Amino acid sequence: MTDAAGELPANSQSPASLLRLWAEIRSRVFAIAACGLFFFAGLPFVPRLGIQNDEALFAYGVFPPRSGAYILHAAHFDLPIMLMSYVGALKSWIYMPLFGAFGASVWTTRVPMLAAGAASIWLFYLFLHGVAGKRAAVAGCLLLAADPIYLLTTCFDWGPVALQHLLVMGGLVLILRFWRRRLELALAGGFLLLGLMMWDKALAIWSLAGFALASMLTQGRMIGAAITPRRLAVTLSAFVLGAIPLIAYNLQMRAATIDQTVAYDIRHIPQKLRVLESTADGSGLFGWLNGEDGQARHAAPSHGVLQRASAAIASLTGNPRRSWMLYAFCAALLLTPLSRGSERRAIVFAMLAMAGAWALMAVTANAGGGLHHTILLWPLPQMVMGVSFAAASRRLGRSGRPALAAALILLIGSNLAVLNTYYATTVRNGGAINWTDAIFALSRSLKTHPAREFYCVDWGIMGSLHLLNRGRLPLLVGSDELSRPEWTSEDRDHLAAMVSRPDHVFLTHSPEFEFFPGLTARLVKFADTLGYRRETLSIVRDTHDRPTFEIYHFVSADRPVSGPSMLP
Secondary structure, three states: OOOOOOOOOOOOOOHHHHHHHHHHHHHHHHHHHHHHHHHHHHHHHOOOOOOOOOOOHHHHHOOOOOOOOEEEEOOOOEEEEEOOOOEEOHHHHHHHHHHHHHOOOHHHHHHHHHHHHHHHHHHHHHHHHHHHOHHHHHHHHHHHHOOHHHHHHHHHOOOOOHHHHHHHHHHHHHHHHHHHHOOHHHHHHHHHHHHHHHHHEOOHHHHHHHHHHHHHHHHHHHHHHHOOHHHHHHHHHHHHHHHHHHHHHHHHOOOHHHHHHOOEOOOOHHHHHHHHHHHHOOOOOOOOOEOOOOOOOOOOOOOHHHHHHHHHHHHHHOOOOOOOHHHHHHHHHHOHHHOOHHHHHHHHHHHHHHHHHHHHHHHEOOOOOOHHHHHHHOOHHHHHHHHHHHHHHHOOHHHHHHHHHHHHHHHHHHHHHHHHHHHHHHHHHOEOHHHOOHHHHHHHHHHOOOOOEEEEOOOOOHHHHHHHOOOOOOEEEOOOHHHOOOOOHHHHHHHHHHHOOOOEEEEEEOHHHOOOOOHHHHHHHHHHHOOEEEEEEEEEEOOOOOEEEEEEEEEEOOOOOOOOEEEO
């Protein structure tokens, strides 16, 4: 048996000890295989989709001109603290040396988050091993590694969620180590990571509240006995140290995080339940992450062994879009009476933590309705399934392990089949407009464009270009005034200054892909009243021949008309 951090037992030459050592090594091999499965299953997705605007948010804290909700200005350096009122700059700090050493690309953006996801699976194994044993830990981490939504939300990390999973699992592992060995250094480390989790994204309060509720209801008496003034001081100090950038921001900005995020609305609970369901069964990203059949001008043929194999498997399996995990979770709940002692407490703990966190999501206005929110409940469902299935398998005696292995193979296969459908569909149809690979062609075309300033007239352009060009493009928001129902004289003066120079270049989506339809039309109409007409410089298509972006500027109405260029 191992402790919470997974140390092997002391060396011994007895047969029983050797058997335990072999069982421990074998379980670790399975856990390492789960981490490898997750990482290498994610790699084929990395270059398939364009950088999405929210995915690129952290780059505003990496490349000058740095911007965000809270920036500390030093003599020769701007230090990002908060990117938004509830999103901190922790990821920006991590990527400053990464991008400095390896450059900014789709690979350097996504592979580190895949690695963080694989590490979170290993930490989940250690945590579950400590509370429910080897069999539950192996089952749980294998189910987590194959989960398509966990993998895709981590790889593309527009939530952001990857660091949230890594920090919470690291914190729980260290706190469990304290629980087993009473090491106050582990206690401090655990709460430091939870504080960093709050800085990374203040919505972590959902998960932390759920864990606090579950801990008090399942271990309240033992927690009370373990608390001393010294340990309470260590806990609070470590947590505050991790969250101090968030705290400093709110002290400076008069509790802006609370003011801008804490609001309640129960009207959308049914819709949030549907999102939770689509997160559990793996279907929630179809059509949002990738293009659907019929949307592309032409479906791309499969090239190479991997793509052809993926297309063949998708055809053979019927292109499944829903896994069996929701059914498996329900089965795990029904099998809970077969668990005993610490196993049952682990299941109850996970269910209480999940219920508490989701309840906060459900009643929070303008939040909790996206997959990047519901996935924050993971890996609690896998904890329930891993512990329950492991407990049930023990009740079957010698046939328990083969039965558990068969169930895991079926469930993992179901998950991987859905993941393969995502990949095959993405290869065939490309990304949805959020994730269009035309952003790469747009980025390349602007690097040598002799523009004085680029105005982004629609959402979904500026952040991606800022990352891909390392902040070197003179990008400006061009939609603020256009989004207002009425213009002030200052608004009109600013718009007139925008359109009056031919070296002011405007970037937008083509009409069929606009996020905020009508902004370009409104700008063109205004420019016409000043004697300027729109001149299209180029149209940027994605690799599936969809005209995705338009580049244009304004010239005097009496200037001869020239045709646009077409960029693939």
